[in-house]
Amino acid sequence: MKKVIETIYGGVNSSVGDMLVNRLLPGQSFKAVGPIVFLDHVYPVTIKDGTTSIPTGEFAHPHRGIATFSYVLNGQLSHYDSKGNHDVISAGGAQWMKAGSGIMHDEKPFSQLNGDIFHSLQFWINLPAKNKSEQPEYMAVKPDAIPELQLPERAGTLRVLLGSFGTTVSPVKTYSEQFIYHIKLCPKASFTLQAKANLECAAFVPACEVMINGTPAGNSKIIIFGQHGDDLVLENPHIKSVDILLFGGEPYTEEIVSQGPFVMNSHAEIATAYREFFEGKYGTIAYR
Template sequence: MKQVTSQHDVQPEKVGSITIGRALPNAAAKFVGPIMMLDHLPRRVIAPGEIPEPDGSFAHPHRGIATFSYVLEGGLVHADSTGGYGTISAGGVQWMKAGNGIVHDEMLPADLRKNGGTTHCFQFWINLPAKNKAEPAAYMPAPTEDLPVAALPSGQASLKALLGTYEGNRSPIPTYANEFIWHVRIEPMGSARVDLPRGLHAAGFLPGQGAIVGGTGVAAQRLFFLDEDGAEVEIVNASADPLDVLLFGGEPILEPVASRGPFVMNTEAELNDAFREFREGKYGQITYPPEVA
């Protein structure tokens, strides 16, 4: 049975007008397999008109990574310089391979900005192997109905494969280093045993409430790392409310990493090229669809 080796509080970060919690990287680790960042926008109620209308000022570039967003409540709109555009609602995910360069923007849907409502979401950054950093950028949304859900043996929990595969249940989103992101939901006073791939780095995050993981109490809003022994982890929900747990990890990419701002490459020279080509306009510009307004 896997054990918790350490656990860590999130660090507050300002993203535009919203404060998020950055769970990864932290003082203990820069990566979990190829996953190098996890940002959490905790559940919050948006008042009508609280969020300003998008004006393109949040648009920003990426290169050398894939971004992966998961919406628990509310929605998220994506637009990018390759013409990629989509809206995902509660339970859906979106993946963007930055590849050799892209500019993208992420916004709350117009109805949520206008009428108010609840939002709760996550974003991961995933390092790409060198060969995939040179590929053209791509975008792919997946609504909740396209993401497989497996019942766990206890009968008290389920696992949704957001990325990767669980016992033959495969997410449609591409992977490069056996990376996985799973959403485990455990019923009140229930428990679950989750099989984890042997030989892969693994961690988890508790966005809403604490739990007992591998016999260790882990508080809410904490990232926890799992050891490499055993093939499964037991998670116990001692609360009267359903418990949400994100489990994620993958195979380390054993290549040099050079990162600065929104770019993750293999050398400083490649980073310099990434910034130069962005300044030269080679990543293109976003043409916003009328329905974004």
């Protein structure tokens, strides 16, 4: 039985510097999908002055209580944080940062050639309460470190960005059962994935419209599935490959209190997060 579609949501546009971003989570009628409480789609943008990977610092900001997961579809993205971590990932790579008890970080899209396209996604993954006070961590995941499976009938590929698919496991740390898959579906191909029972699930299609359980979806829209049914039927009617992101996980059963860049379990913890940020306890970023 096909999994029931509860909501299709187009998100809300906002500007981040020179980039236009579509904010899809949280939505109008839903706060999270499993532990994933935030999804930004950075629309494709031409990099005009991206010859350096070092950020200017004007967009540096704090986080606490979550892990951020940035996935690059096109271009390159650099990362700097207040724990001394810095790296660069290219298309097909990801950056995971556990903010834990508090960290400052900065990211910059860049290119060694003017005119290149940058296109990415960022997820915020809510940490269990017991992990929110842990020390921050960072991991750059190069494209060849993300496991990729061939779909049956030459239908395409499935990359395990987060969590597991069968016996294939992403190298990225998780603190609850959760997953993010990037499916590239070949022209005129279809693939049926059986969703795991008791896990919340959503699909995101960044560009070309596809059919998901018989319903058209695309152009930066998110589909939220209900608990009824098992099958996710993905169909590509086009004569070129298309991208589909599937994500979710076990329901987050603790209280979710979100404000600005912090996601905690109470308003008192949010107040503490802000106070410690203003006291300088998250450190500073050394750009080099």
